Each structure stands twice: as C-alpha cells, then as structure tokens.
Amino acid sequence: xxxxxVRDLSKRFGPIPVLDKISLDxxxxxxxxxxxxxxxxxxxxxRLLMGFLRxxxxxxxxxxxxxxxxxxxxxxRLAYVPEQPALYSGMRVREVLxxxxxxxxxxxxxxxxxxxxxxxxxxxxxVGALSTGMRSQLALAxxxxxxxxLLLIDEPAAGLDPIHRRRYLQLLLxxxxxxxxxxxxxxxxxxxxxxxxxxxxxxxxxHIRVAGPMEDVLTSExxxxxxxxxxxxxxxxxxxxxxxxxxxxxxxxxxxxxxVAAVRGLPDVKSVQVFDLSLDDLFWxxxxx
Amino acid sequence: MWIQIDSATGVPIYRQIxxxxxxxxxxxxxxxxDRLPSVRELAIELAVNxxxxxxxxxxxxxxxxxxxxxxxxxxxxxxxxxxxxxxxQHLQQAAVAFxxxxxxxxxxxxxxxxxxxxxxxxxxxxxxxxxxxPGRAASANEEEPHAGR
Numbered sequence: 001x002x003x004x005x006v007r008d009l010s011k012r013f014g015p016i017p018v019l020d021k022i023s024l025d026x027x028x029x030x031x032x033x034x035x036x037x038x039x040x041x042x043x044x045x046x047r048l049l050m051g052f053l054r055x056x057x058x059x060x061x062x063x064x065x066x067x068x069x070x071x072x073x074x075x076x077r078l079a080y081v082p083e084q085p086a087l088y089s090g091m092r093v094r095e096v097l098x099x100x101x102x103x104x105x106x107x108x109x110x111x112x113x114x115x116x117x118x119x120x121x122x123x124x125x126x127v128g129a130l131s132t133g134m135r136s137q138l139a140l141a142x143x144x145x146x147x148x149x150l151l152l153i154d155e156p157a158a159g160l161d162p163i164h165r166r167r168y169l170q171l172l173l174x175x176x177x178x179x180x181x182x183x184x185x186x187x188x189x190x191x192x193x194x195x196x197x198x199x200x201x202x203x204x205x206x207h208i209r210v211a212g213p214m215e216d217v218l219t220s221e222x223x224x225x226x227x228x229x230x231x232x233x234x235x236x237x238x239x240x241x242x243x244x245x246x247x248x249x250x251x252x253x254x255x256x257x258x259x260v261a262a263v264r265g266l267p268d269v270k271s272v273q274v275f276d277l278s279l280d281d282l283f284w285x286x287x288x289x
Numbered sequence: 290m291w292i293q294i295d296s297a298t299g300v301p302i303y304r305q306i307x308x309x310x311x312x313x314x315x316x317x318x319x320x321x322x323d324r325l326p327s328v329r330e331l332a333i334e335l336a337v338n339x340x341x342x343x344x345x346x347x348x349x350x351x352x353x354x355x356x357x358x359x360x361x362x363x364x365x366x367x368x369x370x371x372x373x374x375x376x377x378q379h380l381q382q383a384a385v386a387f388x389x390x391x392x393x394x395x396x397x398x399x400x401x402x403x404x405x406x407x408x409x410x411x412x413x414x415x416x417x418x419x420x421x422x423p424g425r426a427a428s429a430n431e432e433e434p435h436a437g438r
Binding site: 174 | 301333338341
C-alpha cells in the first residue's frame, strides 16, 4: 500500500522549472525523508501534495485518492506542518487549540494535552510571544492531535536546540508506531534523516536522484579508492556502474555500483580499497558535481 | 540511556547500538538475564528509526550476545561468541599492529617475543619474587592474567 504515489510530476514558476517529471512512492507506514539542499524543490513538492499549488504536469495520489480529489472528510486524514507555521499570533496557545479543535473532526484533546506537557508549552502565552522552537513544537502538537494518516512536515525540528530537538524527534518516532500512519518530511539535515527515516529520496536540480528504502539506497553503491596512474582514468571511467570519478592522491575515488573484480582486473590498477557509503557520502556525491 | 549515537563517525547507527550493548556486556555493565528495552522503547528513547533497533538486535542475536525467548522480550545472554574465522582474523590484526609498533620503536624480533612472553606469564628468566615490589607494579602484575585472557 502506498500513502503517496507521484508520477512525472512537474512544476514551473513561470519560466523557472522547480520539479521536472519526478516520480516517488511513499509506502504506507514509513517514515520517509526527502533530502535536498536549499531551493531544491522540497517545499514545492509538499505544497503540491497538499493542494496549495497546482502542478504543471503529471499526477499523484494521496491515501488512494487522486491529487486535488480529497474532499473535506479526506483532507482531515492529512496534516501539514510548514517550516514557518502560520499560527494566530494574537491568540493564546490554549485558544489556538480550542479553535483547531472546533474545526477538526478527528481532534484528540487528550493527546493534545499530553504533547503540550511533553514540550512544556505555556498554554496562557500568546503565540506571538513563543520562541521559534516553541512555535514548531506547537505546530507539531496540533498536527498530531488531528490524528492524521499522512503527516507532511517541512524541516522538522528546525530552530530547536539539541534537547528540544530530541524531544521533538522522540515524539515523532513514538507517533510513527500508530498503525497506518505515514510521515513524509523534507529536510536538509542528513543526520536527522539517517537517524529517523526508513526511506529516503534525494531531490537535486529538479530531479529525484535516488530513492528507496534507506538500506537499499546505502548498499546499492560503494566507494572505491583505486591506486592507479592517471593514464588509467579513461579505462576506469568506462567501467559499468561508475557514477562519479575524481583524482585522489595517487589514484582515483570512484562512486557507483561497480564490480570490484572488474576494477582489480585492469592492467595498471595497483590496489583497490572498498568503502561503504554513508548517507553523507551519497548526498555529496550527487550534489557536488 | 547510556547509548550514544554519533552521526559524524560514518559507522552505521545500528552497528553503533549493537557495539555499545556488546561492550556493556563484556564490561559486565549488562549481565546475563538482564532485560533489554523493547524495539519500540529503545527506538523512542534513542530517537532512531525502529528498523535500526531491529537490525542492531539481529546482529546481537547472531553473535549470541542476546536472546529473545518467544514473545517474552529481549535478554542478555553473554559475551559475544565470534565465528572461528573472525576470531583468528582479530588475533591476526592485533599481532600485525603489535609487530608494526615494535618495529617502529626499533626492537629486534627477539625483544618483541620476550615482551610477549612476559605479558603471557611465560617469562622464566625473570621469576617474580614472592611478595614482589610494593605498590603499583605489584597490582599491575596481578591484573595482567585477566587482561591477557
């Protein structure tokens, strides 16, 4: 079962392409991390999914319904936490909760009270007087109290100090155990994604570069440190599976799904060291060149 | 929780968790029969994906560090049992490192072997006098047989 399925989705802002025919499958129940540098289109994708923007082309389904076809009832199965939540700054925390509660059929008051306590949010304070971190905690608390099946978060834990960040993540992970709950978040924080997610996609320059279960993504390619004279470059580059290659010390650093035996078999190759890829290595190998 | 996750090391998170539990068992901080947290509890506590905890526990099961009697939870079983090949490999690696260090310090092979014999308690040329020298040296000697094992 897929919570989200995106097919050839494109978005242009006037002449500027932001997403170019991207496809993405988010399995139900997963914690899916959408990685990308600033301006890579992560927020645009989330806003397209929420129906705040109209795609230039392509299609998507959310919780089994085509994009834009979810009615009021259906929409209450979704929740979205933007990077800068638009909360009513003149209202007190308590009043905001009462307001959302009146609008939302699936609202869980007990859960809301528990989250406020967990985050130690002052219920009498006006939202405008909350710190950035408190505001993002409040936004998460509100989104979770709506009991969504699909929760979209833009830059979770942004602006939080390490302690609050941990509490935020702990709540997110705890809530991920709720049956049929899918969490899709956009982030530029590699360690956060590596830690919290079981699936990952890398969005870069309008395209999805790599996507899938974290484990598959991390094991499908290796990093090879090859000792060989510079004359060997062409032959190495021609090997099947080589995605990036650059000079490094007395040889080359190769990233890709390469057969190590094939590299060792080349005439001028003196030694080959094989390394596992971390999410960090993988990210930079796509973003750097 | 005493388990620390460090994202900067490049070591996969599941392995960091497995190693730290294993170290705690070797150091007797965790003892056979001790109950470990459930996957859910540990995932939330450490703020990591539950799949990562499952993988860490799988590795510890394979190394006989923990056991999971049907449906009753996760318990410490004992220090890791390494496959024979891995045991030999560890010994080999330690020997290579030791030999390289001794060579760097300029010792001849005979000196290196003497040092090793001494550590293993096989040194017959300098028998230990009963009562020994007081203080630090004596207590250091007492600890050696344990450290060497």
